Amino acid sequence: MRWSKSFIPTLRDDPADAEAVSHRLLVRAGFVRQLMSGVYSLLPLGHRVCQKITNIVREEMDGIGGQEFKLPALHPADVWQKSGRWETMGDEMFRFTDRRGSDVGLGMTHEEVFATLASELRSYKQLPQIWYQIQTKFRDEPRPKSGVLRVREFTMKDSYSLDYQSDGLDFAFGQHFEVYRRIFSRCGLETLAVEASSGAMGGSESIEFMVKSSAGEDWIASCTTCGHAGNLEKITSNLAPVEDGPGQDAPEKFATPGMHTIEDIAGFDAGAPAERQIKTLVYVLDGETALVLLRGDHGLVEQKLADGTGVQDMRPANDDEIEAALSAKAGSLGAVALSNPKLRVLADAALEGRRDMVTGANENDFHLRGVDVARDIKVDQWLDLREVQAGEPCPLCETPLEVDQTIEVGHIFKLGTRYSEALGASVLDENGKARPIIMGSYGIGIERAMASVVEGNHDDNGIVWPVGIAPYEVVVTVLNPKDVATSEAGAALYEALRGDGIDVILDDRDERPGVKFKDAELVGIPYRATVGPKGLEKGIVEFVARRGGEPREITLPKAAGSIVEYVLESRGR
RNA sequence: CGGGCCGUAGCGCAGCUUGGUAGCGCGCUUGACUGGGGGUCAAGAGGUCGCGAGUUCGAAUCUCGCCGGCCCGACCA
Structure with a gap:
């Protein structure tokens, strides 16, 4: 591709409404454009990166x-009514009525549709299966x-x-775990696999693949010693034991005028430090008021x-x-x-x-004061509730946990039989007995993966793509x-690289050198071969890596060969 | 859904308080010079001032309504 013929609308200024690094750079470097809130067009560069991730x-x-x-x-x-999610998904599902008056939803995930197809499976002999798609979700x-x-x-x-047996699910889950690690590492993403809450998906076990980033929306805790890690929505920790005094025979009321927060009481002479207080929250759970x-x-x-x-x-x-x-x-x-x-x-176990x-x-x-939880409070349910x-x-090993802000790029779930039972997907086992198909579900957000790579691979001049997914x-x-010899030498090098299967773009624009260098760096192309009159006089082209390091001078006849x-060699890394 | 902010040229912004010819920088077009880090000069093109009502002789500016977007929180596989 020639840059002069490409649609690569780079911007000299940062877009005003972009906060996250990836947002700023992907817009500025001409990879994406917003169409409306939460809806983006992928421009040719953005599409190329997503295609590479997809491949x-x-x-x-x-x-x-x-x-x-x-x-x-x-x-x-x-199909969504059968699984019960037509109601539970609420406003998060885009819905409309077609001309015949039928209710239609835009797919936000595809358990229901795949389970519908799976109902054609008849025999355990047809299992296991792994079905997938790469598709737009709404x-x-x-x-x-x-x-x-x-x-x-x-x-x-x-x-x-x-699958029709739970160990088959375990195996597929493990396969996905390994494959996800490989996919993310090939994309240049360093991920942490953490235990997660399964949320609205249901199911017994789920693992999220997280990338550390200040643009992330999830917080995880992880142990650098034993590797145990979990989403804060799920993970717990050991707590240093608190030595309680003998207490009092009965609770004693005392005045706390104008003190309404834990801090107020902690700072009050007659009060108590925060870890000696009980925080009481009032929640409405499925319509019923409860204390937490x-x-x-x-x-x-x-x-x-x-x-x-x-x-x-x-x-x-x-x-x-x-x-x-x-x-009160x-x-x-x-x-x-x-x-x-x-x-x-409902009380947290730490109490x-x-x-x-x-x-x-x-x-x-x-x-x-003097409240004895066991004696004075009737707890209906003990739970792990604290962050x-x-x-x-x-x-697991008592090492102090680290807490990090992360982006969720992948999530794998053991679903079980919820969807297969709802949609009638079962097979006959060896004994001729009908068994609901046991499902797992495994997702990766493609554009989110692209943005996550940018979050972790950029500098003051722009994006620094890993070779494997660079546009x-x-x-x-x-x-x-305009100098014919330079132009021809550049085109010859470009054709030679192209001929050898290198993904190369020729910046043949009639722009000042600085503009082209800046654009190449903004866009983040991993390698740049510079062909200029001065170099040609010496019979060399210059080759530099976007990531840094010394520029190398390569003699013209050897240029294509050594660059290839x-x-x-760097593709493998 | 609560709180804050913003819609003026492709991008970034000024003008609005105090109503009267719509501006600046970058980008874009043409030409010349220039050619190893966003160059210089000259001449240009480009705007229903988010939309709709209202007030007024006159509205980007004042009033009301609506639409859209961003940020924080809530929410969220």
Whole structure:
């Protein structure tokens, strides 16, 4: 390709509304353009990168026997009603009514459709299967953000494993785990595999593949010693034991005028440090008010609350609901001696067995001290609800955990039989007995992977693509295209590289050298061969890596050969 | 869904307070010079000022409504 004929609209200024590095650079370097909130066009460069990622994914999926499909994006309400997700997906699903009045949804994932196809499977002899597709997904995100990282329309590789025994699922899950590691490493992404909450997908086990980035929306904790890692929505930690005093025979009420936060009580002489306090939160869980108790210095992870209780719909109670439930305002709430015995009390495990604690008295501006959790609070359900903090000991090996901000680029789930049972996909086993197909589901966001690579591979001058997914591997920069000898030497080198299968672009534009160097660096092409009159006088071309390092001078006759060799060798890395 | 901010040329912005000829930088076009890090000079093209009402002799500017976008939070495989 010749740069002069390409649509590569680079911008000299940063777009005003781009915050994330990947957003800024992908727009500025001419890879993507926004069409509307959360919807982006991939320009030729962006499409090339996504194609390369896609090809890697395809190669690796085919390598474990995956079969590629192309499923519809238009889904009848029917199949989603069967799985129950027509309701549970709520506003996140794009929906419309067709001219005949039928409800239609835009596919946000394809468990239902694949399970429908899987209902044609009849015998265990046809299993296992791995089915996949690379297709557009639609999700009406409440808040698209960070360019192409969180969008409403995007490309996803989704695969589904079909088995009739749970060890078959385990095997397919393991295959995907390995293949995902290879895919991400070939894309130049350093990923951490972490245990995750399965959320709305259901299923027993799930692992997310995370890339560290300040543009990420997920926080994970990981152990550098034993490798144990998890999403903060899921992971727990060991806690240093707290030595409680003997406490008091009964809770004692004391005045705390104007003190409504954990910090207020902690800073009060007659109060107690945060780890000696009980934090009382009021939530509405599937329409029922409930109390959620945590240690004063601990934060609630709502996902853990959802996972632990199985509720669908959850929100913090509003002021009126709090007052109605406890006859006091937030800031003075507690779970001791509740007047309404039906109020459900959920408590974090870190409170178990604690004595001599301080909590609200359910009377404005009063607290209780000397609270013994076992004696004074009737807990309906103990759960792990607290958010792990950096430095807390790893639950497996006691090493202090690290906490990092990350982007989720892949997620693999053991789904089980939820969808196959709902959609009637079963096979006969060796004994002629019908068994629901056991499914796994495995996703990779393609554009998100591209953006994640940019997040981790850039400098002040622009993007620095890994060779494996760069839009072009080499740019041949012709410094003065009006000089015939230079122009011809550049074109000859370009043709030679092209002939040897190198992905090369010839920058033949009549621009100043600085413009071309800047653009090449902004776009992030891994290697640049510079052909200019000065070099030609000496019979050389200059070859530099975008990543840095010394420029090398190669004599003209050897130029194509050594560049090819160099690029081929670097593809493997 | 709550909070904050913003829509003026392809991009980045000024003008709005105090109503009166729509501006600047970059980019773009043509020409000349120039040619190893976003060069110089000259001449140009390009705007329903997000949309719709209203006030007014007159609205980018004031008022109301709507639409769109960004950021924080909530939410989210």
